[in-house]
Amino acid sequence: MTVAPRTDIGLTSDSIVWTRRHLLALQDLTPQEIVAVLDTARALKEVSTRSIKKVPALRGKVVVNLFFEDSTRTRTSFRLSAQRMSADIVDFSVSTSSVSKGETLRDTARNLEAMGIDAIVIRHRSSGAAETLSRLVQCSVINAGDGSHEHPTQGLLDLFTIREIFQAQGRKIADLHVAIVGDVAHSRVARSNLWALTKLGARVTLVGPTTLCPNQFADLGVAVSHDLDSVLPHVDVINLLRVQFERLTSAAFPSLREYNRFFGMDEARLQKCRPDVLILHPGPMNRGLEISTPVADGPRSAILHQVTNGLAVRMAVLYLCIGASGDNARGPQNTATVHSEESTRL
Amino acid sequence: MRILLSASEISALIANLAQQILSDPDIAATTPERLAIVGIRRRGELIAQRLSTIITGQLRQPVALGALDITMYRDDVIGKRPITIPIGTQMNFRLDDRVVILVDDVLFTGRSVRAALDALVDFGRPRLIRLAVLIERSGREYPVAANFVGRRVNIPPQNIVQVRLRPTDADDAVYIDEIAAAVPPPAAAPPASGVAP
Known part of the structure; x- marks a missing residue:
């Protein structure tokens, strides 16, 4: 029983540093970062085979599924992935939300963020919507499909x-x-x-x-x-x-x-x-x-x-993006917390 | 950096650990098929493999062997930069009613063992868990004690104990890194880094 070699393109993810808070487009990623996601997903795939299909890594983190377009597979996959990482997840769909009353993406996102969330998973019909959102909010943004741009x-x-x-x-x-x-x-x-x-x-x-x-x-x-x-x-x-x-x-x-x-x-x-x-x-x-x-x-x-692998990959993406952003989410509750060097070392 | 243990000392200590484990009355009273040896990745996994070889040889019956990745159970993983890339857990058996020997390279703060206990119980309800470590150093932050210890050392908390084991490393050796004494070490190094806290 030894660790499987990580030999794609001659890289080992031991030397890979992941610091991204958002996943917006694969065009932005280095080959090393892509291997980091794939390796993390490989490690997390086993969780879904256990009788207790959950690890505590993202306990207390809140993820919002913000879907402006129809989706069954991707939305459910993100939902299950967040749950397997012990995050809480809120489903927010356009038909049942204030968006149908004319609220802008900016207002919707900032209102959600004011509730103290750690990540937004967004699907939108417009290319570039995820990137726009990432400039408006402090939390992680994960692109679940934007127009004909990227998924x-x-x-x-x-x-x-x-x-x-x-x-x-x-x-x-x-x-x-x-x-x-x-x-x-x-x-x-x-x-x-x-x-x-x-x-x-x-x-x-x-x-x-x-x-x-x-x-x-x-x-x-x-x-x-x-x-x-x-x-x-x-x-x-x-x-x-x-x-x-x-x-x-x-x-x-x-x-x-x-x-x-x-x-x-x-x-x-x-x-x-x-x-x-x-x-x-x-x-x-x-x-x-x-x-x-x-x-x-x-x-x-x-x-x-x-479909099965989609779960492991999305667990990996949530772990890496939320993990790398740490306590950066600035909801009203978070701003009151003092983050000293000591507290982050725990 | 000075050497604490040579390759021959490491193999002698692992052989001694195996004898301590087999002499434990609860373990001696357990049939081999109810035993499980589980190493904390990565250096604990390598020690677990070596212990398993010795114990399997003495009992003349295979003993279940697992490898635990505790990254997802650590209390310092979120917000740590760079973030730890996990390797994955390999447990092809349930732990219900088993006697589990949990193996790590260095026992220091006790935080890795705390995380490992949380990870273990996700695979069932063991009858009992014993802890075996190659090196026990002072500096416990959580109330954790080892049942079987290879070598006890008393070194300043700033020093880093670096365990190197084949085949992950080029050789077998344990070093004490005193150069790090000037700078505070990370609160807990990731298991994948090979630098035990």
Whole structure:
């Protein structure tokens, strides 16, 4: 029983220093910081296998789920993650809040903060909303998806899943070729994946119709293809993006049937892939559109592993961000507390 | 930095710890399958592995071996910069009704052991827990005492005891770092740093 080596990109997280209070975008993180999150998540994954699925690290901390967009998986995952770290969590959704009465993001956030909270998990339809919020408040801000910008915890959990499965075969992320398929242009998942994967040295090919996967992405150091079938034999991982009907403003492709014909992952296409290919999907799936049911539920699919790993990754992110911010949250109760060197040393 | 224990002294002390453990009446009265040796990561884990080899050899029956990461149970982890990156706990068995031998490298303030006791009971309700440490130094802040001790040392609280064990370190040795006497040491070093408080 020895400590598993941390050999990705030749780094050990022993030498890694995490000091970030916010997680806003994977574009901001160093490769070392990404490895720090992945290593922390690996350590915390075991907690969810215990009969007592809880550790006391974030006891007394308060996390607010501030969701301006619909979400089942991410919101529940953050909720459970906070609870497994012993934090208290408040769900705040747009339909039941004063936001529907016209309150601004700034006022909502500052009011929440005045109640003495330690972190806000925000999902918003506007790109940059999480970063804006981080300038308005003293507590930690964790981006749970902002417009088509980034969804950092999804990017991290995809990376965690890829690393876990390929590390068991003795392979590193830097040796892998990953295809991200579908509506790349509107996808925050694609952007977070792109940054995380390229920072750890993976080869990335973006695949989709020209309208949804423009060639300009090649400027980011990745390959762009509009022909899925020619890419399939060369990749180790295929991350299938959801067709986001809510973000498609004009007819990006002629019909769903045509999309499925050119970019839908089915058993015939799986036959063209390497036998050990890994299929990922961030969910929720449009079964029969971007992914067929036999592929989604088949042996190459790691979709439910992604959901399980999402918990460990979000536990890690909450621990690192709240842990690094310490008692920085300046709610009314906190300002009355004197933080001497002595008290923080306890 | 001066050397406190050499490699041969460490292995002699671990062998002696194993004999102390096996001579304990409660442990001697327990069947091997109800015993568990649990090391606090990381240096305590390495000592636990070595104890397990000796004890398994003498009992001629395998004894459950676990490794405990106490990062999430420490009272100084939040707000500490840099924040400690945990390694994870490996406990592939329940502790209900077991006799647990908890192992650490250095007993100093007692805070690591306090955290470890909290962590242990999340895996069940042990019948009893005994504490074995390679080095016991003065400076307890919590009411914790070891049942089995390799070496007792009395050194100033500012000094740092550094335990180095293979394979995590290049060699087996225990050093006392007196250079640190001028600056106050961190209240509690993280278990992953290899510098026991």
